[in-house]
Amino acid sequence: MADFSQAEVARYARQMAMPEFGRAGQERLRAARMLLIGAGGLGSPAAIYLAAAGVGTMGIADPDDVELSNLHRQILHGTSDTGRSKAESARERLREVNPHVEVIAMKERFSAANAMDMIRGWDLVVDGSDNFPTRYASNDACVRLGIPNVYGSVWRFEGQVSVFDPARGGPCYRCISPHAPEPGTVPGCAEAGVLGVLPGLVGMLQALEAMKLVTGMGDPLVGRLLHIDGLKMKFREFSLRRDPHCARCSEGRKNLPIEEEGTACTVVNPATKEISVQDLAGVRKSGVPHVLLDVREEWELAAARLEPCVHIPLGQVPARMQEIARDVPVYVICHAGVRSAAAAKLLAEAGFPRVHSVRGGIAAWSREIDASVPAY
């Protein structure tokens, strides 16, 4: 491997001084090629730290232009960049941060159609996308190509980070979330709002994971989901399991064509949202944090129940809402889906951000998922 110039040695001295990283780590970083999807709230801090650390080649893919409303969180860009291409603005800023880094700017929308072409040839992907079609396409292409995908997402005061890498034995994004939610069930950033610091924090954690993956330092977040609650300042870790029947990373499915999943534009829809029993089964299998709220009567639970669940009969829901966690998705179930829809509506009106009624209820579960649960 070529030697470092004096300027590079001086620049990287503090990180090369760490025995875990050292000269070998710096060399691996310089040889690395990382693709950042999105030069926004997550991509900004990730890109700045990765460039400063000395990643050899960085690709920045973003189709959008800088807007004034981006600047509170997208710190790659400054006031004078408004109206410019984010990819171009990012390249210029990163060149100033570290001229030893080669930055390839791609003003292109990442989609199912071009995912394979855009990801091929990179060592890893840092996914800073803010919409489901991009997230699923980047996951699917990474699985096909055997490339780790450093995932991050932010919702209001909460953030999540993980590394999806079935090649290292962990799950992929689809193991955890088999399909994009129905349009209208998840608010986008514009509707939900976000504090700039939260994506900053998550993007930096993504950068750290990316550096660990290419240098071999430490234990990456493979099979683990780090959940950050910025308001309570709590960091929690959940283990994630690979779904042996995953629609993407399971045996024989890796090379399936990459198809568009979900819609880019999401708006808040006050109508009751539903989840199918198949998707609920996926959620329960994945171990992703959630609450299953059973609103049937005591005797019905005695006849058939899914564990673990929180049990509050429909009539008591208005008085006992404080028993239900607000910071994770809530799936409401009853016998056939009518009472659960009513309860879901009550919770949504009370400000629970992610509530779904289980379509067809426990009867559908018994019929379609697990016959050992009595239909009563």
Ligand SMILES: [Zn+2]
């Ligand atoms: Zn999978």
